[in-house]
Amino acid sequence: MKIFIAGVDGYLGWTLAQWLARRGHTVGGADNFARRSWVKEIGSQSAVPVAKIHDRLAAFEARYGAPLQFYRGDLSDYEFARRVLMAFEPDAIVHLGEMPSAPYSMIDAKHAAYTHTNNLVSTLNMLHLMRDAFPGCHLLKLGTMGEYGTPNVDIPEGFFNCKLRGREDWMMFPRKPGSFYHATKVHDTYNIEMACRLWGLRSTDIMQGVVYGTNYWDQEKDERLATRFDFDGVFGTAINRFCAQAVVGEPITPFGDGHQRRGFLPLQDSMQCFTLALENPPKAGEYRTLNQFEEVYDVTELAEKVVEAAGGFRTFKLEPEIRNLCNPRKEAEEHYYNPDCNKLPDLGYVPAITMAEALHELIAVLVKYKGRIVACKDALMPDVRWDGTRGAMEYVK
Amino acid sequence: MKIFIAGVDGYLGWTLAQWLARRGHTVGGADNFARRSWVKEIGSQSAVPVAKIHDRLAAFEARYGAPLQFYRGDLSDYEFARRVLMAFEPDAIVHLGEMPSAPYSMIDAKHAAYTHTNNLVSTLNMLHLMRDAFPGCHLLKLGTMGEYGTPNVDIPEGFFNCKLRGREDWMMFPRKPGSFYHATKVHDTYNIEMACRLWGLRSTDIMQGVVYGTNYWDQEKDERLATRFDFDGVFGTAINRFCAQAVVGEPITPFGDGHQRRGFLPLQDSMQCFTLALENPPKAGEYRTLNQFEEVYDVTELAEKVVEAAGGFRTFKLEPEIRNLCNPRKEAEEHYYNPDCNKLPDLGYVPAITMAEALHELIAVLVKYKGRIVACKDALMPDVRWDGTRGAMEYVK
Numbered sequence: 001m002k003i004f005i006a007g008v009d010g011y012l013g014w015t016l017a018q019w020l021a022r023r024g025h026t027v028g029g030a031d032n033f034a035r036r037s038w039v040k041e042i043g044s045q046s047a048v049p050v051a052k053i054h055d056r057l058a059a060f061e062a063r064y065g066a067p068l069q070f071y072r073g074d075l076s077d078y079e080f081a082r083r084v085l086m087a088f089e090p091d092a093i094v095h096l097g098e099m100p101s102a103p104y105s106m107i108d109a110k111h112a113a114y115t116h117t118n119n120l121v122s123t124l125n126m127l128h129l130m131r132d133a134f135p136g137c138h139l140l141k142l143g144t145m146g147e148y149g150t151p152n153v154d155i156p157e158g159f160f161n162c163k164l165r166g167r168e169d170w171m172m173f174p175r176k177p178g179s180f181y182h183a184t185k186v187h188d189t190y191n192i193e194m195a196c197r198l199w200g201l202r203s204t205d206i207m208q209g210v211v212y213g214t215n216y217w218d219q220e221k222d223e224r225l226a227t228r229f230d231f232d233g234v235f236g237t238a239i240n241r242f243c244a245q246a247v248v249g250e251p252i253t254p255f256g257d258g259h260q261r262r263g264f265l266p267l268q269d270s271m272q273c274f275t276l277a278l279e280n281p282p283k284a285g286e287y288r289t290l291n292q293f294e295e296v297y298d299v300t301e302l303a304e305k306v307v308e309a310a311g312g313f314r315t316f317k318l319e320p321e322i323r324n325l326c327n328p329r330k331e332a333e334e335h336y337y338n339p340d341c342n343k344l345p346d347l348g349y350v351p352a353i354t355m356a357e358a359l360h361e362l363i364a365v366l367v368k369y370k371g372r373i374v375a376c377k378d379a380l381m382p383d384v385r386w387d388g389t390r391g392a393m394e395y396v397k
Numbered sequence: 398m399k400i401f402i403a404g405v406d407g408y409l410g411w412t413l414a415q416w417l418a419r420r421g422h423t424v425g426g427a428d429n430f431a432r433r434s435w436v437k438e439i440g441s442q443s444a445v446p447v448a449k450i451h452d453r454l455a456a457f458e459a460r461y462g463a464p465l466q467f468y469r470g471d472l473s474d475y476e477f478a479r480r481v482l483m484a485f486e487p488d489a490i491v492h493l494g495e496m497p498s499a500p501y502s503m504i505d506a507k508h509a510a511y512t513h514t515n516n517l518v519s520t521l522n523m524l525h526l527m528r529d530a531f532p533g534c535h536l537l538k539l540g541t542m543g544e545y546g547t548p549n550v551d552i553p554e555g556f557f558n559c560k561l562r563g564r565e566d567w568m569m570f571p572r573k574p575g576s577f578y579h580a581t582k583v584h585d586t587y588n589i590e591m592a593c594r595l596w597g598l599r600s601t602d603i604m605q606g607v608v609y610g611t612n613y614w615d616q617e618k619d620e621r622l623a624t625r626f627d628f629d630g631v632f633g634t635a636i637n638r639f640c641a642q643a644v645v646g647e648p649i650t651p652f653g654d655g656h657q658r659r660g661f662l663p664l665q666d667s668m669q670c671f672t673l674a675l676e677n678p679p680k681a682g683e684y685r686t687l688n689q690f691e692e693v694y695d696v697t698e699l700a701e702k703v704v705e706a707a708g709g710f711r712t713f714k715l716e717p718e719i720r721n722l723c724n725p726r727k728e729a730e731e732h733y734y735n736p737d738c739n740k741l742p743d744l745g746y747v748p749a750i751t752m753a754e755a756l757h758e759l760i761a762v763l764v765k766y767k768g769r770i771v772a773c774k775d776a777l778m779p780d781v782r783w784d785g786t787r788g789a790m791e792y793v794k
Contacts, residue, residue, distance in 0.1 A: 128506035
């Protein structure tokens with residue numbers, strides 16, 4: 001299959017490109033290196049060194065025996081998007097080219113606006129190009145479990161049978177985003193569902209849980225194949241930050257009471273799920289939602305798992321403590337959470353790795369790059385507050 | 398009250414400014430004259446002549462004894478938005494500054510993207526400025542009944558008690574937009590609900606039905622006070638187009654089978670509803686949704702009402718026929734439709750004028766400007782198709 005990855009230089013994109021190449025797919029992709037700029041802007045860096053794109057591409061071709069067709073540019077520019085898709089002629093597009101950070105979207109009005117135009121316009125461009133030139137193409141779009149928020153009812157996979165006053169209809173399950181980043185994912189969801197309904201396009205919309213880990217299986221062989229790993233308070237997801245904190249001897253910091261429940265999955269299993277969705281595409285006109293996560297934990301349980309995994313590295317004497325941080329976000333800290341996850345298992349998904357194993361591998365990688373985390377230690381502490389102010393959060397007393 | 402109108406030069410904005418001035422409010426507003434440009438772009442013009450802004454403002458001050466504080470610029474430019482809101486210090490903001498046409502948003506990828514950035518970023522800017530400088534300010538935002546689509550269940554006012562597998566939650570009623578214009582209104586809805594929830598802002602989100610008519614009550618006295626009236630296939634709403642067709646002797650053209658049901662209300666009653674919402678603001682932190690319409694008709698009934706109203710003008714021998722047009726949109730033509738409308742009546746809303754009366758007044762105005770409709774007669778025929786092609790629609794055989 002010819003698969004085009006939007007955001008191929010990013011955390012998920014670079015990993016997926018290799019995963020797909022290994023399975024014999026032809027891979028192309030575009031990137032404007034925005035993720036590299038954003039992380040620099042907030043004063044941090046990837047813990048794992050990120051090779052220059054030229055070196056990445058050379059290593060890719062050497063390892064997989066075929067080039068990755070790379071296009072440098074911004075997919076929210078329609079002419080650029082048209083030029084590269086017409087050149088590549090994809091069977092499937094994986095859209096990983098969005099700004100992925102909730103805190104970054106909450107910095108101020110300009111960051112909120114940028115998140116909207118970057119995320120929504122790139123998707124709109126692809127939908128129009130699919131309609132006009134590639135109507136059979138499958139759009140695999142990355143959403144987030146965060147689109148649903150934390151409702152007091154079970155979370156179905158995208159749709160539910162709405163019963164009201166004696167009548168019923170099969171409807172989109174209501175969303176409740178908690179940041180402008182999450183909101184843009186909800187907006188994409190509505191736009192893509194509509195494009196499939198009006199234009200007969202096919203799409204899989206992935207409501208992904210929190211992903212953690214790094215592609216140690218690739219980077220062992222050639223460091224240029226390593227994907228980035230952000231640990232900072234803006235672009236680092238919860239477990240990634242906790243592991244980085246453990247490695248540099250900082251406290252592990254759940255927000256508030258630490259009882260927020262979320263779905264999690266390791267990077268390796270995220271790749272497995274994407275691949276299953278790509279190799280089992282929906283029908284023409286079908287808009288398919290998959291909830292993609294492996295296990296549900298509350299953030300405190302998660303912190304404890306990181307402490308346990310870190311303790312396994314006797315040589316390094318990693319003995320992190322857990323210290324809750326005042327919550328910079330506005331979110332429920334005690335809530336019901338019971339999302340469905342049936343469709344990926346129906347497609348054949350079986351988790352390949354446990355959280356304990358994945359955390360062990362991750363910490364082993366981070367120990368190697370400890371110096372790079374130490375160099376940006378200040379960035380570990382979340383400082384974007386949902387009320388519009390900025391400044392390092394304090395510990396809960 | 399000091400009320401700021403975004404889009405004060407537009408169809409609703411210019412009418413509302415005067416309505417509020419008459420009730421003793423201090424009115425300010427901004428506009429970048431985008432509506433004037435869009436209508437020119439698609440080759441049409443307002444049937445009612447639109448005075449230059451300088452003349453409009455002079456007439457406003459002469460009539461109401463106080464100036465309208467006008468700011469020329471684009472509210473999706475944050476610095477402009479900040480400057481004007483800091484200068485005006487509003488108690489309420491009425492956001493009528495969005496691109497309001499479904500067909501315009503469906504022309505191509507660039508028009509879809511423009512609709513998103515124009516509509517969403519202006520709202521984001523206002524929400525951030527309210528949070529930072531006017532936390533008590535009331536945002537009255539114009540949405541559309543079209544956000545809901547045509548579900549097979551009753552349509553509540555924004556929220557419903559979601560029951561699922563033995564549990565329940567008070568949730569946003571699911572939306573199902575039918576164009577990118579409608580989608581941007583859904584996106585705004587999610588953004589504003591979230592801003593109220595996270596930041597304690599107050600907002601009324603109006604799900605407005607199809608508005609028709611012109612502000613004949615103002616324009617009788619001084620033509621410079623007249624609001625615009627678009628009759629073209631892109632910016633003209635259904636009844637407005639039907640009346641223009643009747644006046645120039647063209648067939649009245651429901652789409653497809655003509656059984657699409659919608660809620661309608663005359664401009665005068667739309668003004669009454671806005672005023673009630675402004676003078677009865679929601680509490681701090683409250684996000685309030687009002688469904689705003691007067692009567693529900695299917696499009697064929699509507700066409701028949703226009704024929705009947707036109708027949709009342711014996712002197713002009715207006716005898717329009719109804720000829721259904723192939724539907725350029727993709728929409729259900731036979732469907733259930735039963736939206737609630739309880740909250741505005743609870744605030745005191747009593748329709749001031751019947752559809753028959755409003756249509757009579759409207760046709761009287763259009764007869765006066767018949768020459769301006771004839772001059773752009775080609776624009777009467779819808780030519781933006783939902784499948785991305787362009788060209789005048791054919792009649793149903």
